Amino acid sequence: MKKILVLGGGIGGVEAAISLAKEFKKKTDYQIDLISDRKDLFIYPLSIWIPVGKRTPEDVSMPIAEIAAKRGFNFIQEKVERILTAENKVITSSKEHSYDYLVVAIGGAKLKPKGVENTLSICGGGDEAVRIRDRFNALVEKGSGTIACGFSGNPKDPTAVRGGPVFEVLFNLDHFLREKGIRQNFKLVFFSPSEEAGKRLGEPGLKKVQSLFVERQIEPIMGKKITEFGTDGVLFEDGTKLETDLTIFTPGMQGNPVLANGDLPRTDAGFIPINDFCQVEFPGTAQHKPSNCYAIGDNTAFDGPEWRAKQGHLAEAMARNTAKNIALREEGKEQTATFSEHLNIMCVMDLGKEAAFIYRDRKRAMAPTGKWAHWSKLAWEKYYKLNKNGKVPNAPV
Ligand SMILES: Cc1cc2nc3c(=O)[nH]c(=O)nc-3n(C[C@H](O)[C@H](O)[C@H](O)COP(=O)(O)OP(=O)(O)OC[C@H]3O[C@@H](n4cnc5c(N)ncnc54)[C@H](O)[C@@H]3O)c2cc1C
Structure with a gap:
């Protein structure tokens, strides 16, 4: 045997x-x-x-x-x-x-930058995702707050970065607050030490993310190195501090x-x-x-x-x-x-009730957006579970 x-x-x-x-x-x-x-x-x-x-x-x-x-x-x-x-x-x-x-x-x-225990990551599994939900719900109850979402890479390996899910969480929090009619009471910030966070997605994907920041009044802080995370915010190398009520961060x-x-x-x-x-x-x-x-x-x-x-x-x-x-x-x-x-890069970046279908290979790059892309992520959920249980054949990847 x-x-x-x-x-x-x-x-x-x-x-x-x-x-x-x-x-x-x-x-x-x-x-x-x-x-x-x-x-x-x-x-x-x-x-x-x-x-x-x-x-x-x-x-x-x-x-x-x-x-x-x-x-x-x-x-x-x-x-x-x-x-x-x-x-x-x-x-x-x-x-x-x-x-x-x-x-x-x-x-x-994940890498362990200084003070990372004061942050929560969407890439930490079910328990950590629930802790994000509970901290977010507490702020919703309170009625206002500052939420910062960010990610960084690993200088030793350019593939060791996880940015897509961080954008998805940020845009979903924004959508949730808009649906509740309380978005104006919240400050949402995206931060990354990289000047062009999301560049890996390709030109159309990067432009899409940047235009969404403008459309949804999300403040970007990019190209500033992070010194440390505290219980109440993020300290940057230039001596400035971003005060937050909740910091969601995924290290390289x-x-x-x-x-x-x-x-x-x-x-x-x-x-x-x-x-x-x-x-x-x-x-x-x-x-x-x-x-x-x-x-x-x-x-x-x-x-x-x-x-x-x-x-x-x-x-x-x-x-x-x-x-x-x-x-x-x-x-x-x-x-x-x-x-x-x-x-290739293939990512359905969910935005709440629509999504951006981000694709990049050696020849093309695109980022069409619409409700259909959100539905395609919902359809993938069904497909994936049925497929693992042997009920539908493999889709080409
Ligand atoms: C929040 C999030 C969203 C994502 N969204 C997308 C997306 O939309 N599209 C996409 O293509 N990719 C996405 N990714 C990336 C994708 O999930 C990963 O690339 C994929 O999970 C990698 O699979 P893996 O089997 O290599 O590792 P993992 O999924 O991390 O699995 C590793 C397994 O090994 C087990 N393990 C670890 N250590 C030990 C040990 N010592 N002994 C025994 N078992 C151990 C773990 O428990 C786990 O079950 C996302 C990732 C995250 C975190």
Whole structure:
């Protein structure tokens, strides 16, 4: 019996386990195990509606055990503590697991700038999104306040930034306050140390965000380095302070700290370098260079255009390619599935009752906006859940 071990039950890991189960369906001598620390698959793109009360954490979570039972893989809820590729072994909080192939999809972690504990991030999962909702609701009850939303990157890796969801939360808070008729009592601020936050979205996407700031009276503070976050606001390098009642901030990303305990190669920012087949790239000097290790999704470092980004649809494309490549190798063939042709920015940036469909690839960039785009995000929610449960086929990504 050959064992394929997938680590991480997020968008990438769950899709990898599903795709592997599909590829090896007719073969009885393969076992596919997915290890994750949380019992649920958390659908991050939908969590942007938690702060305005349109969704709960339960609405945007799917029990992995149920998906596993329907799609034909094993789910093991354990926390990975060490990955030892020299021994084909993964050590978790309770046991050791050996493998023939390994697929690492444990996501990234956030940098910790000074005073970040005084802020809340939309990228921190269900509990943190609920804390944003509760703090926002308290301000709505009070009737006025200053809310600042911002993000920054990681100078060691240009892909380690998460700006789209921060814009979505900001525009959804604005929409909520307008619907209540109390927007004029609130000051909304967007801040980022980058001069052109959102540039990665492409020219039309950047222009759209900038015009929305004007239309919706959101004050931008851009190009000012952040020194520290306090309980009552943000301190900037030029000595100025933005007083806030609520600071929502997403720092740049770095690699998952668990990787430091093992022998997988890591970039300066802590991500796993991979090639176009999603195979881990061990450095030329490494004595041990296994070919049976793959990594996908947010925990990877990969080449491509300077605007490339870590996104959910890319994690899914990487997952499907990895499954295909492992299946090809097991048939004694060369692996052929590459993900570089899937490198694009695709983001339905929700604005409340409409959305901007932001798209960028090597040839084009666009940002059409309308109610239809908001409905398309709602349709994606239905599709995604049905798809993971095996009720509708994969949409092309
Ligand atoms: C708020 C938000 C909105 C987003 N919106 C969009 C969007 O609209 N479109 C888009 O394409 N992308 C979007 N993204 C990005 C997208 O969600 C990520 O790129 C995607 O989730 C990456 O998937 P992943 O499987 O690599 O990592 P994750 O989804 O982070 O999953 C990692 C998994 O590993 C588990 N894990 C971590 N450490 C361990 C450990 N030590 N042991 C065991 N398990 C562990 C975690 O619990 C988690 O289940 C958004 C992200 C956020 C945060």
